[in-house]
Amino acid sequence: MKRTLLLLSACVLSACSSYQVPDSPAFSAAETWAIMPMANHSNTPLAAEKAEQLLATQLYAKGINTVRYPTVQATDLQSILDDGAKQQQAQAWLATQPIQYVITGSVEEWHYKSGLDGEPAVGITLEVKSARNGQTYWRASGSRGGWGRESVSGTGQIVIEELLDGLTVTPRQNN
Numbered sequence: 712m713k714r715t716l717l718l719l720s721a722c723v724l725s726a727c728s729s730y731q732v733p734d735s736p737a738f739s740a741a742e743t744w745a746i747m748p749m750a751n752h753s754n755t756p757l758a759a760e761k762a763e764q765l766l767a768t769q770l771y772a773k774g775i776n777t778v779r780y781p782t783v784q785a786t787d788l789q790s791i792l793d794d795g796a797k798q799q800q801a802q803a804w805l806a807t808q809p810i811q812y813v814i815t816g817s818v819e820e821w822h823y824k825s826g827l828d829g830e831p832a833v834g835i836t837l838e839v840k841s842a843r844n845g846q847t848y849w850r851a852s853g854s855r856g857g858w859g860r861e862s863v864s865g866t867g868q869i870v871i872e873e874l875l876d877g878l879t880v881t882p883r884q885n886n
C-alpha cells in the first residue's frame with residue numbers, strides 16, 4: 712500500500728512539468744552574450760519582459776555576463792503589445808554590437824489557472840543563436856504548473872533554471 716501511494720505521488724508530481732532539453736555544444740562564458748526580445752505568445756502583457764529579467768539572472772548565476780537590447784519607450788497600449796517595433800530596434804542595435812551569442816525565445820504560457828487554488832502555469836522556449844548569421848546552436852522548451860501558493864515568477868524561474876541546466880558553459884579563464 713505504501714509503495715503504491717509513493718508511485719502514485721511520483722506520477723502526479725511528474726505530470727506537473729514537461730521539459731525538452733537536448734545536450735548543447737560547449738559555449739564560452741568569456742564570449743559576449745546578448746539577451747534579445749522574447750516573443751510573448753501568452754495572454755499576459757509583459758510576460759516576455761519578466762522572463763527576460765529572470766533569464767539574465769540565471770545566466771549570471773552560470774557565469775555568463777549578458778547585455779540586453781535597449782528598451783523601447785512605450786507611449787501607448789499598442790506599443791506595449793506590439794513586439795514588431797521592439798524586434799526591429801533590437802536587431803538594428805545588435806548589428807552595431809560586437810556580440811558572439813544571442814539568447815532569445817518565447818513565452819507560451821504565463822498566468823494563474825482559474826479555479827479555487829489558482830496554480831501558476833508557465834511555458835517557455837529558449838534558444839541560443841549566432842549573433843552574426845542567426846544560426847541556431849541550441850533550443851529547449853519547458854512548462855510547469857506550480858502549486859496553489861507559488862507565484863508565476865517563481866514558477867518561471869524554475870522553468871528557466873531547468874532549461875539552462877542543459878546549456879554547457881565553459882567558465883572564463885582567470886588571468
